[in-house]
Amino acid sequence: SKHNNGTVPTPLTNYLDTQYFGEISIGSPAQTFNVVFDTGSANLWVPSQSCSPFSTACFTHNRYDASRSRTYIENGTGFSIQYASGNVRGFLSEDVVVVGGIPVVQVFAEAASLSAMPFIFAKFDGVMGMGYPNVAIDGITPVFDRIMSQHVLKEEVFSVYYSRDPKHSPGGELVLGGTDPNYYTGNFNYMDTRQTGKWEVTMKGVSVGMEMHFCTEGCTAVIDTGSSYITGPASSVSALMKTIGAQLDESGYKVNCDSVKSLPSVTFHLGGQEYSLTHEDYILWQSQVEGDVCTVTFRGLDVPPPTGPIWILGANFIARYYTEFDRRNNRIGFATAV
């Protein structure tokens, strides 16, 4: 079936600037799910009808019921994902998955158990990995690869817009097959992905104001649409936070809201360009009953070699820089988001 001009938009919902998700459907008749389109992984999973009713994270989310789909194909192979903060266990099934109106017959995972942490906080039901096939668990061909092989897309790329303000509508947009000029200004600057078959690039440095520098010998930056924040090596992030006077408490780094206006920019040197984030981009300002709370959207995370040390550029970076993920040329492009 023909899709407008070979580009297919999916509107996203923005939950508190930390979770961005859009609707897909699985099965016939369609069973709809909200999924995070996650460039940091490459599998599709949704909660299963067979999930234990005692699993809080399961019964508070939409669940796939194979018995209600006439296009369901049994598979049954085991599946599990170990996240930093939790896990997903289940089994594989196959059915018609529709993304932005494009149907594909897809092997996906039914989550029969979802750890309460972190999924009780998830406003989305599941995850659609937008990563390369070599990252896919159980060697399953990812959805975007199956869509590319249908040759319905104008270009073998997808792009992501994340709004910076939950009251904004739409909260974001995923475009399969191109970009949406409504959501960026100026030109794209591109950089090649590292040959690892992941959405990651070589970063030349991270600086704060004129003196503080990190990643001075070069390091890896993962562009991860499924992460809420920016993470970097714990020692670097803690030095960076010290510079801006942030204190670490149980729920992350906090600053006094009175100091926010005077906070310095943090600049990421990628592909010959400098991408700066101002306090507007990296402070999450929440007005709460006991007063305003200003959270710094950076986290320390030490990823062991050979993958690490890495910086993960998540939603707060993408909200400032509209991102194009180009599978044809194995490159990532950034343009200033509107």
Ligand SMILES: CC(C)(C)OC(=O)N[C@@H]1CNC[C@H](C(=O)N(Cc2cccc(Cl)c2Cl)C2CC2)C1
């Ligand atoms: C090694 C492998 C398992 C492939 O690594 C990954 O899958 N790595 C994923 C990389 N992208 C972020 C993913 C993640 O952390 N979450 C959890 C999450 C994120 C933000 C907010 C909430 Cl509430 C939650 Cl639950 C998935 C929803 C995307 C892990």
